Amino acid sequence: MSPLKVGLFYLIFFFLGSNCFAQTLKSDSFITSDGLGSDEVYNLHQDKKGYIWVFTNYGTLTYNDTEFKKVLLNLPFNESLVYSIYEQENGRKWIANSQGKIYEVINDSAFQVRGTEETFELLRKAVSEIVQLHVDDSLNIYALTKHHSYKFILGKNGYAAFSLSTGKNDSIAFRLHEKNNRLLYLRLLFFRF
Numbered sequence: 001m002s003p004l005k006v007g008l009f010y011l012i013f014f015f016l017g018s019n020c021f022a023q024t025l026k027s028d029s030f031i032t033s034d035g036l037g038s039d040e041v042y043n044l045h046q047d048k049k050g051y052i053w054v055f056t057n058y059g060t061l062t063y064n065d066t067e068f069k070k071v072l073l074n075l076p077f078n079e080s081l082v083y084s085i086y087e088q089e090n091g092r093k094w095i096a097n098s099q100g101k102i103y104e105v106i107n108d109s110a111f112q113v114r115g116t117e118e119t120f121e122l123l124r125k126a127v128s129e130i131v132q133l134h135v136d137d138s139l140n141i142y143a144l145t146k147h148h149s150y151k152f153i154l155g156k157n158g159y160a161a162f163s164l165s166t167g168k169n170d171s172i173a174f175r176l177h178e179k180n181n182r183l184l185y186l187r188l189l190f191f192r193f
Helices: 003-021 117-126
Strands: 041-046 052-056 059-063 068-071 082-087 093-097 102-106 109-112 130-135 141-145 149-155 158-163 172-179 182-189
Touching: 041 082, 052 082, 093 130
Parallel strands: 082 130
Antiparallel strands: 041 052, 052 059, 059 068, 082 093, 093 102, 102 109, 130 141, 141 149, 149 158, 172 182
């Protein structure tokens, strides 16, 4: 058999094999009549147990491939809009709402983290929501906004806040990435024209 025929045979075999046995993506869409609290979704998260967390303008729901369940019901309505979530490998979760408050999620309820109140007031006045959360192995919390970034260090009496940002508003912000159990800081520069 010529090399051209052998190559053509392998190409056809590879193409047919990959199309016959490859995984296909399954896509579902949901609307309010399916149990989704609102069509306006601000964040999605799949937790370590496989549940989908849906953060809408009318509260938070979890989806278990069968039905939606309302969670975080202990939050007042004006604090129920969640923009960011972080989950550790062990399943512990933290959220930040649209007002800049940080909560730990325990048994489908949210409990405000002590020591973050002063920073919450700064964020509320600056109309700057937390866009990313990260919690390291020492339970220190990193809260990143469009303008400033903060680190909350856990102490005996709760958390103490420290600013990580330097410069003016819109001049610098941090982005956190975790790789091989190491926390990487990326500085993002913003310029006004």
